[in-house]
């Protein structure tokens with residue numbers, strides 16, 4: 001079973017990650033991991049921080065001659081913000097000897113972890129909450145998950161995401177999206193993310209991309225922020241990953257948890273999702289056929305999962321991200337120190353991080369799928385697993 005843990009603060013010296021349970025013999029390079037780290041930094045609507053961070057994870061254990069050895073893989077990634085002290089407020093993490101002189105942050109932002117975090121941990125300064133709740137953590141999360149992603153790719157399983165909606169601009173309904181995404185998915189889900197990467201809002205439609213950019217521009221000018229909806233497609237899956245036999249083995253439940261564990265996510269749907277509640281059964285369920293010695297389905301409105309198990313069709317999952325809580329135009333809040341009503345203070349921020357969050361969402365699904373795959377075909381080495389897959393498909 002692949003497990004990973006991340007450590008690090010947004011403006012601390014570095015982020016650290018350890019990935020345990022990766023089978024031996026998987027070819028892996030830092031550059032492959034960096035592909036997704038670079039993608040996570042790109043996107044229209046990003047803030048100033050992403051312009052100067054140069055995310056790269058250095059591997060310090062678990063590899064020999066470019067292949068995994070079965071032991072924990074440790075990674076480290078520096079925060080350039082730690083040295084820069086450029087954010088317009090003291091980057092307090094590198095000035096521990098001056099703790100007394102540093103201004104406390106006492107104005108919690110609605111929608112961020114600030115108020116509840118300070119209440120829970122009994123802080124009179126929001127800074128420690130900001131540091132660890134920040135989506136800076138997703139940089140190391142993407143690095144860790146990219147290893148599981150490489151494992152899946154080795155067995156022909158690909159993941160690709162794209163943006164469906166930003167604020168008021170988006171595709172009209174399920175069929176319109178399918179007409180663009182499904183033909184790409186026939187070449188493997190990576191064709192989807194590669195096509196989406198052509199647009200700086202990661203949308204597959206050129207006209208919508210332009211409108212989304214405009215929407216972000218308008219909301220930025222107003223001092224507001226935006227979220228949106230994205231879709232992730234996973235191809236190359238065998239039948240029967242996950243199980244209906246127990247609640248915690250259902251693949252859809254595990255995938256949803258991974259998405260909801262990501263900063264700013266407020267919902268997940270699989271296949272038709274919430275639209276299934278609007279349609280009668282005959283317009284929802286995927287009819288079964290038998291062609292070329294195999295069971296097939298006429299459609300994939302269940303999004304590749306039935307009974308908590310992969311059907312062998314592409315998994316289609318959508319997530320919704322709320323608008324960024326930090327906004328130039330302030331919201332009402334209360335000063336934690338004086339208890340007086342006042343307004344939030346602005347700190348450097350993304351205006352819309354959805355195009356970047358798509359890469360995070362693609363990534364966090366990888367360990368879930370890799371573990372479901374290992375549960376079915378598992379072994380200590382890639383060689384063992386290849387033999388198990390071969391035996392199961394003969």
Ligand SMILES: Cc1cc2nc3c(=O)[nH]c(=O)nc-3n(C[C@H](O)[C@H](O)[C@H](O)COP(=O)(O)O)c2cc1C
Pocket residue numbers: 047111112113133134135138262263264265324325326348349350351353356357360
């Ligand atoms: C890729 C990404 C970038 C983000 N950037 C910011 C940001 O610049 N400013 C901000 O206030 N929130 C940002 N967020 C959202 C906050 O991290 C998040 O709302 C906060 O941690 C509270 O957690 P919750 O939204 O899950 O409740 C970002 C989220 C993601 C996934």
Ligand SMILES: C=C(O[C@@H]1CC(C(=O)O)=C[C@@H](OP(=O)(O)O)[C@H]1O)C(=O)O
Pocket residue numbers: 010047048049050053081087133134135136137138139263347348349350
């Ligand atoms: C640093 C990243 O995102 C950060 C997420 C974030 C937040 O509150 O979640 C706040 C901002 O941090 P800063 O105030 O340092 O600019 C974002 O830039 C990153 O994605 O690597």
